[in-house]
Amino acid sequence: MKICLISFDFWHYDEHIVKKLNEKGIEACHINIGAFTHKNSGERLKNTFSKVFLGKNLKYHKRQDFILESLEKIGRQDQILVINPEAIEERIHQKIREYTDRNIAYLYDSVARNPVKHLLHYFDTVFSFDDEDVKNFGFEKITNYNYLDYLPAAKQSPKLDLFYITSHDKKRLSILNTLINKLEPLNIKFEVITAGKKSWKNQLIQIFDTKNIEILKFRTKNIPHHSLPYYYKNTKVILDLMRCNQTGLSFRIFEAMALEKKIIADNPAIKNYDFYNPENILILNEDFSNIEKDFFEKPYEKLPDTVYYKYTLDNWVNTIFKLDK
Structure with a gap:
């Protein structure tokens, strides 16, 4: 074929x-x-x-x-x-x-x-x-697919509680600053990498305004795709924020699945999927008041093998190209 x-x-x-x-x-x-x-x-x-x-x-x-x-x-x-x-x-x-x-x-x-x-x-x-x-x-x-090799949480030693990587977006930056303020009393180790050509403006601003400089990292060059697992392995939880006019699930959801990472997201549609487990996935409310410290402290609950396989790339190509028929 x-x-x-x-x-x-x-x-x-x-x-x-x-x-x-x-x-x-x-x-x-x-x-x-x-x-x-x-x-x-x-x-x-x-x-x-x-x-x-x-x-x-x-x-x-x-x-x-x-x-x-x-x-x-x-x-x-x-x-x-x-x-x-x-x-x-x-x-x-x-x-x-x-x-x-x-x-x-x-x-x-x-x-x-x-x-x-x-x-x-x-x-x-x-x-x-x-x-x-x-x-x-x-x-x-x-959905999008899980293309990474499975790596259980027990074989990782993350230093961060929460991590997010994103392209440069003013709306997301506004949300992130609000979220940082909510997380501060919880003493959460949080890091954000914002990549894109427009990030130089924020790098310049941070010379004079150092607020949240330890959390918000700006870079003009994108993170190479093959480096993403390195960053994700170093965190307990991955943050996922929706784009406007979009309800589909980003690749972060499936990358997190492969690495047994919890998710904090603002997409309520995630609750409609069979892999949704409130112990692993926290859907933010409008004012972020539902974030609690114990979400970061409780261990990830493993998915059933059948559910995990459903979202793998192997099953994705079989479905798209009708390879099982």
Whole structure:
């Protein structure tokens, strides 16, 4: 069987799908739009000139053509999976459709955040992690997946009580400052890493305003994807804050599952899942007044094996590509 994955794999989650398919003996390849780069500094300069003076991003258009060039090289596929198809022009989707009998989409962002309705007719099956979108558009429901190897809590020695890593976001920073104030009387060891180009402003502010400087860490470069488990192993609990207009579960929920970490989250939809256990997962109320010290002190309660497997990448690829049928 030949399967092709097409995605803009900025955070390097999607590459695990191809690896898992290869492990199953499937001829799988990945057209990673995000990996496309300029051939030389001359092309890079040309693209900069075009964006500034002509308002046209040449790199964007070359990335679109890169998809077609890659498909021409690998030929017809038994199945193609496109993740977050809104990043791809409709003319490209028309061509992708010609290369397979089963064209699949997976949306791990909400339709409210990334409109995709104009592309849905190109797909045989559309999966979504967002409950509202599943209800409103009739998509197939599937969550993100646990791609990490299982590591029980007993084999870890975390130094932090709570950890959070996030991209730069003003709303989240406001929430975090409120949360820090609530946690202070509990004497909780809390650390936040905020990564993104705009973080330099906060780094500058912290030179003059050192409030919460031991908790809030700002960096302009993203944390490499392969380094995330290192940070998560060093904490008892992982914080997870929702994006606006989104009810789907982030990858943090499943990374925490693999490492037996508790979760503090503001997404009430988590209560609807079979892995929800109030001993392991605390859903914040509006004023964060339900955070108590004993949540951090009580041990993680192990999930049943059947529930754990349901959210693994192995089960995810079997479901998406119908490998068990």
